[in-house]
Amino acid sequence: xxxxxxxxxxxxxxxxxxxxxxxxxxxxxxxxxxxxxxxxxxxxxxxxxxxxxxxxxxxxxxxxxxxxxxxxxxxxxxxxxxxxxxxxxxxxxxxxxxxxxxxxxxxxxxxxxxxxxxxxxxxxxxxxxxxxxxxxxxxxxxxxxxxxxxxxxxxxxxxxxxxxxxxxxxxxxxxxxxxxxxxxxxxxxxxxxxxxxxxxxxxxxxxxxxxxxxxxxxxxxxxxxxxxxxxxxxxxxxxxxxxx
Amino acid sequence: xxxxxxxxxxxxxxxxxxxxxxxxxxxxxxxxxxxxxxxxxxxxxxxxxxxxxxxxxxxxxxxxxxxxxxxxxxxxxxxxxxxxxxxxxxxxxxxxxxxxxxxxxxxxxxxxxxxxxxxxxxxxxxxxxxxxxxxxxxxxxxxxxxxxxxxxxxxxxxxxxxxxxxxxxxxxxxxxxxxxxxxxxxxxxxxxxxxxxxxxxxxxxxxxxxxxxxxxxxxxxxxxxxxxxxxxxxxxxxxxxxxxxxxxxxxxxxxxxxxxxxxxxxxxxxxxxxxxxxxxxxxxxxxxxxxxxxxxxxxxxxxxxxxxxxxxxxxxxxxxxxxxxxxxxxxxxxxxxxxxxxxxxxxxxxxxxxxxxxxx
Numbered sequence: 001x002x003x004x005x006x007x008x009x010x011x012x013x014x015x016x017x018x019x020x021x022x023x024x025x026x027x028x029x030x031x032x033x034x035x036x037x038x039x040x041x042x043x044x045x046x047x048x049x050x051x052x053x054x055x056x057x058x059x060x061x062x063x064x065x066x067x068x069x070x071x072x073x074x075x076x077x078x079x080x081x082x083x084x085x086x087x088x089x090x091x092x093x094x095x096x097x098x099x100x101x102x103x104x105x106x107x108x109x110x111x112x113x114x115x116x117x118x119x120x121x122x123x124x125x126x127x128x129x130x131x132x133x134x135x136x137x138x139x140x141x142x143x144x145x146x147x148x149x150x151x152x153x154x155x156x157x158x159x160x161x162x163x164x165x166x167x168x169x170x171x172x173x174x175x176x177x178x179x180x181x182x183x184x185x186x187x188x189x190x191x192x193x194x195x196x197x198x199x200x201x202x203x204x205x206x207x208x209x210x211x212x213x214x215x216x217x218x219x220x221x222x223x224x225x226x227x228x229x230x231x232x233x234x235x236x237x238x239x240x241x242x243x244x
Numbered sequence: 245x246x247x248x249x250x251x252x253x254x255x256x257x258x259x260x261x262x263x264x265x266x267x268x269x270x271x272x273x274x275x276x277x278x279x280x281x282x283x284x285x286x287x288x289x290x291x292x293x294x295x296x297x298x299x300x301x302x303x304x305x306x307x308x309x310x311x312x313x314x315x316x317x318x319x320x321x322x323x324x325x326x327x328x329x330x331x332x333x334x335x336x337x338x339x340x341x342x343x344x345x346x347x348x349x350x351x352x353x354x355x356x357x358x359x360x361x362x363x364x365x366x367x368x369x370x371x372x373x374x375x376x377x378x379x380x381x382x383x384x385x386x387x388x389x390x391x392x393x394x395x396x397x398x399x400x401x402x403x404x405x406x407x408x409x410x411x412x413x414x415x416x417x418x419x420x421x422x423x424x425x426x427x428x429x430x431x432x433x434x435x436x437x438x439x440x441x442x443x444x445x446x447x448x449x450x451x452x453x454x455x456x457x458x459x460x461x462x463x464x465x466x467x468x469x470x471x472x473x474x475x476x477x478x479x480x481x482x483x484x485x486x487x488x489x490x491x492x493x494x495x496x497x498x499x500x501x502x503x504x505x506x507x508x509x510x511x512x513x514x515x516x517x518x519x520x521x522x523x524x525x526x527x528x529x530x531x532x533x534x535x536x537x538x539x540x541x542x543x544x545x546x547x548x549x550x551x552x553x554x555x556x557x558x559x560x561x562x563x564x565x566x567x568x569x570x571x572x573x574x575x576x577x578x579x580x581x582x583x584x585x586x587x588x589x590x591x592x593x594x595x596x597x598x599x600x601x602x603x604x
Binding site: 050051052072075076082084088090094097100102106107109112113114116117157161 | 387468478596
């Protein structure tokens, strides 16, 4: 049984059909790349899976549960996490507090009011900051980080709740080559406990870290399979040639 | 614990490979700049000190005025919690203030209840109930409600209550409920003057400290998340709507407490207390002083009320215009309020919960 199974997903915005019966299946501990030309519906599919958009038709199952009607909060509590395309770290808070905010999301109300999980979470905050090479900036405001560092902070925050599935929408957007390489390194270790769906324009990056790919074109799935299968696929080549 | 320290040590060993910046020693990085964070307690201490000695130097009629300001500051804190800390645009905070005022006035008029031990809890309870009802309706949807919906909803609630009070004979119509008897404790009457002043100040200080505890806790961090990016924290798994309803209810409770103190202090209640006038006034107090800081709400109230008092005495005809211009200037050039002249951004946002000592 796959971890995530989205099938027949359509999303219509007024006259625009962003998704037209798209599907995505992701197994346990699988890194799955979602690629396709601009406007092919990658981000919309991510949002439908994460609950930021409600699909017009279709079904999303996660860990054998139909979550199509779940709110983002309920999806997060079921073990799904999303990093938005636009960085949305909380700029006035310190890096430390950004991570703590993500870590304490499921603490009970009384624990929060009396700061009872503060001590236990402190080490986790520092471990995560260290893991994402941000520990030396722990008490800086997140607004002072470089773009790439903000992306890492976001990924760290998205991972804080120990999700079983992480959805990353363009994590390397606006990053330097070196930052991209580091991002790949930062993502590798999470494979032991987490699956990944990643929307990305950088095909080299995708090739380096993903096990499987799904190619979208005009809201439909063009192809899905291993990297080798996709690279050999004629219609995929056509799209990318057409674009080039 | 050990893992974190070890990892920290690794970071401190060399320059950051990516940014090229030299990482400061991890021990220093792990310690917030606590040494520099001292302005807020100083401001709070000074305000308290002045407040404590004020009745000793003021003439009686000014002590009565000062009492009113202290009660309004309590009201301002209730709004600051809801808006300044949680980012809920409540344009109808006076609804809870006035509803409690009317409620306790009726208790006194119809049932002869004036004991402070009953009146204050009753006022708080009325504020809480009203906030739970309105907040439940406005905030507790399955999906987050829009800012417009909440601000118009609260505004409408406050306006409707004002109209209702004006039209309802039982509530005294336009005139409200006059001649409320003094608050009492046993056989002692607590009437306006120094005693009432210190009663109000004591309550303000207690509520202030409780709120300070709350906003500096991990719950306060969740509120900060709510204020800055409600959608984001829902994706972490926060029940954002519940958080909002809770802080809205706490705000309503405090507004109710303030309303009941106000009603007995003034000796009468009137429809404005429920309506848009008071609701906007409290927004101005908080904006002026500095939203998102508790002391800012207090200072804003004191200055606006003080300046209005002085201006209305000296420039009888044009004072509202002068006050309006002053407010505009502050809001345009100091959007974080007067407190931002002395308080830095980092200290305003502050930290949440205590960093365990042994980790520092």
